[in-house]
Amino acid sequence: MRIAIVINTAWNIYNFRMGLIRSFLDKNYEVHTIAPPDGYEKHLIQEGCKHHLVTLENKGTNPRKDISYIYQLYKLYKKIRPDVILHFTIKPNLYGTVAAKLLGIPVINNVSGLGTVFLRENRSSKIARELYKYVFKFPDKVFFQNSDDLQYFIEKGLVNQRITDLLPGSGVNIQKFQPEVFKRNSKFTFLLAARLIQDKGIHEYAEAARIVLQTYPDIRFLLVGFKDESPFGVKELTLQNWIDQGVLEYLGPTDDIQSVFRHADCVVLPSYREGTPRSLLEAAAMAKPIIATNVPGCIEVVDDQINGFLCEAKNGKDLAEKMIKMLSLSDHDLQQMGQASRIKIEEKFDEDFVIQKYHRSIENILSFSSSNSLTSSVATG
Structure with a gap:
């Protein structure tokens, strides 16, 4: 079996799809990964993939x-x-499917979120x-990561419902992401892990931090993620001002x-819309309470008042109120929220669920293609 996996960055493949890839390699499948150079291709090769470099304009659309x-x-x-090609992210989903169609190769696409263009x-x-x-x-199959995105595509006539299916995001490796013994920080610490684009709610996070710090000056607000130079990225000067001002x-x-x-102590994602955010899945697997926006994707992971709080999108003041509510919880209640996060991940978002769905879909597609070829041969024979 020969499988190609196509994503917009090798970093994405290595950080989000290695569980799936290792499951293929364990079956002695030949795995080809395709992405632009970013330094992570060496890790894919070390894992046993055959990597192929391409050039791709990730920022915007240039027809040429x-x-x-x-x-x-x-x-x-x-x-x-x-034998089959797995596409992830917008341009591979679109342009890779066209290339595969011209060659008659089966395709499985994954819509991991509607992205900035749909917002x-x-x-x-x-x-x-x-x-x-x-x-x-x-495509032979199109996976979606939440029911809202799936329904949007169906209602707009963008996909035939017959070929669609739902996945619990990209799943999370619950053996790798394990909770530790609960211990509250002496300075309560919030964390936002995301690419630094406006649609992740970075500005609202900073606005909320300012509000909270007026009353609770010892609270820490951490930000982790790649900078983004697109028109939607957080400006370097703006980021530096937030840092300089504490x-x-x-x-x-x-x-x-x-x-x-x-x-x-708490992981935050004030995003405007998501597929199913990997950062929240990983944080929840580590038994962290969560604050996220009441939008598609985030609501798949956060049960309001149970394993975290939901806030309004694009509303820094409401986010600040939820942060104050979170940091005011007793140790017992904070720990209970974290435990609820872990239980939810174990029950609904284990990476094995995703891997098994891919294996079954590949087997069904290739079995169907094989039976069609046999029928055609008999008919022409």
Whole structure:
């Protein structure tokens, strides 16, 4: 069996899909990973993948570069001849599907969230919808990470419901992300782990921090994640001002998010919309209470008043109120919320659920293709 996995960054593959990849390698499948160079391809190769470099314009849409990306994928797919291709993130989902269709290769796509383009009603969002409507006629299976996104695609006529299915996000490795003995920090510590774009609610996090610090000056607000140079990224000057003014502590990106989570009393994600946020899944697996926005994706992970609090999107004041409510909890109640997080992950978001769904889907698709080929051979024979 030969499988290709296509995502917009090798970092994404290594950090979010290695459980799935290792399950393929354990079956002696030949795994080909395809992504632009970012330094993480060496880790994929060390794991046993055959990695292929492509160039991809991740920020915005450039028709010439996008056509080039389709052609690069077409050449690779033709050379590799995978039995099935797994696409993740917007451009691989769209352009990779076109390349695979031209070669008659089965495809499974994963819509991990609607993304920034769907959060704004403009020319780009209209183009994206038209592209999805055309391209998503071709996949053999399309996974969604929450029911809201799935329903949106069906209602807008962007996908045939027959080929869709739901996944519990990307799942989380509950053996890797384990809770530790509960201990409240002497300075209560909030943490936001996300790419530094406006739609993750970074500005609201800083606004809420300012409000809380007026009454509770010893509270810490940590921020972890990659900077983003797109038009939607947090401006460097703005970030530096937050740091200089003592509002936020920026720790940069990390490959060891477990260590960062260990130092947090509560993990926060004030995002405008999500698929199913990996940061919340990992934090919950480590028995952390959560504050997140009452939006699709986040509500899949947070049960309000049970394992955390939900707040209004784009409302720093409401977020601050939920933070004060969280830090005012007794040790017992804080620990109970964390334990509820862990239980929820074990019951609904174990990575094994995701892995098994992929294996079953691949087997069904290839079995169907094989029976169709046999029927065709008999008919023409």
